[in-house]
Amino acid sequence: MTSSRNFADLSGKTALITGCGSDTGIGFAAARALGRQGAAVAISSTTDRIYDRADELAGQGIDVKAFVHDLLDPAEATAMVEEATSWHGGLDILVNNAGMSQVGTDDLGRPFSRLSHSEWRAGLDQNLDLAFNVTRAAVTAVSDSRAGRIVFVSSVTGPMVSAAGNPAYSAAKGGIDGLMRSLAIELGPAAVTVNSVNPGWIKTGSATEQEIEAGAHTPIGRPGTPDEVAAAILMLAAPEASYITGQTLVVDGGNIIQELKG
Numbered sequence: 474m475t476s477s478r479n480f481a482d483l484s485g486k487t488a489l490i491t492g493c494g495s496d497t498g499i500g501f502a503a504a505r506a507l508g509r510q511g512a513a514v515a516i517s518s519t520t521d522r523i524y525d526r527a528d529e530l531a532g533q534g535i536d537v538k539a540f541v542h543d544l545l546d547p548a549e550a551t552a553m554v555e556e557a558t559s560w561h562g563g564l565d566i567l568v569n570n571a572g573m574s575q576v577g578t579d580d581l582g583r584p585f586s587r588l589s590h591s592e593w594r595a596g597l598d599q600n601l602d603l604a605f606n607v608t609r610a611a612v613t614a615v616s617d618s619r620a621g622r623i624v625f626v627s628s629v630t631g632p633m634v635s636a637a638g639n640p641a642y643s644a645a646k647g648g649i650d651g652l653m654r655s656l657a658i659e660l661g662p663a664a665v666t667v668n669s670v671n672p673g674w675i676k677t678g679s680a681t682e683q684e685i686e687a688g689a690h691t692p693i694g695r696p697g698t699p700d701e702v703a704a705a706i707l708m709l710a711a712p713e714a715s716y717i718t719g720q721t722l723v724v725d726g727g728n729i730i731q732e733l734k735g
Contacts, residue, residue: 490515
């Protein structure tokens, strides 16, 4: 006898997705994907533009609540998680997307020989410590759900490949995947899965012309879209993904498997 239940039915689940301020970003695409599957989505950003994103999601019939917090501050991360958890009385899914760049912060991409200690520290803060702050605040609530999901948005840069001028970012994203594996072991007994999605060249609003051009040289022949990354996040957040944990899911159009990249 077959079930009529749809794959990735998230009805009755509450998800918290960080880094959702941009209407062309991965975070907003993930919120849209999870919300369309029935999840109530709490979304966050560092600026008031998050309220525009919330209005767009609400207009699609998605149950949504927006938060403005600086997640580099552990106290603000804790406040956000507490508010999101009290909204519907629990937290089932955490998508750690915030990082890489934030409104009002400097671009920290530069050669290692010119990277100051403060810049190194800022790169780790934005891309590793921020995720630690949110996860540390949320881990008890997600564990209490007894079928929780934590998905980190990492990158192929750092865990699998790198380039000159990306030392802090590469180190931080490598750290994200290491943290993910450790948590997968620790939270497994609570039936919580922990995984990461590692995007390659994705055509977000912040992508440079050089990055978009690089995407044209993947085996697929184009950069990816935020919705394609969101589909991977949705899959890992689904109830059916209950036996997948400690894994990295690469979304890069096959770029890392080829030696010659054009």
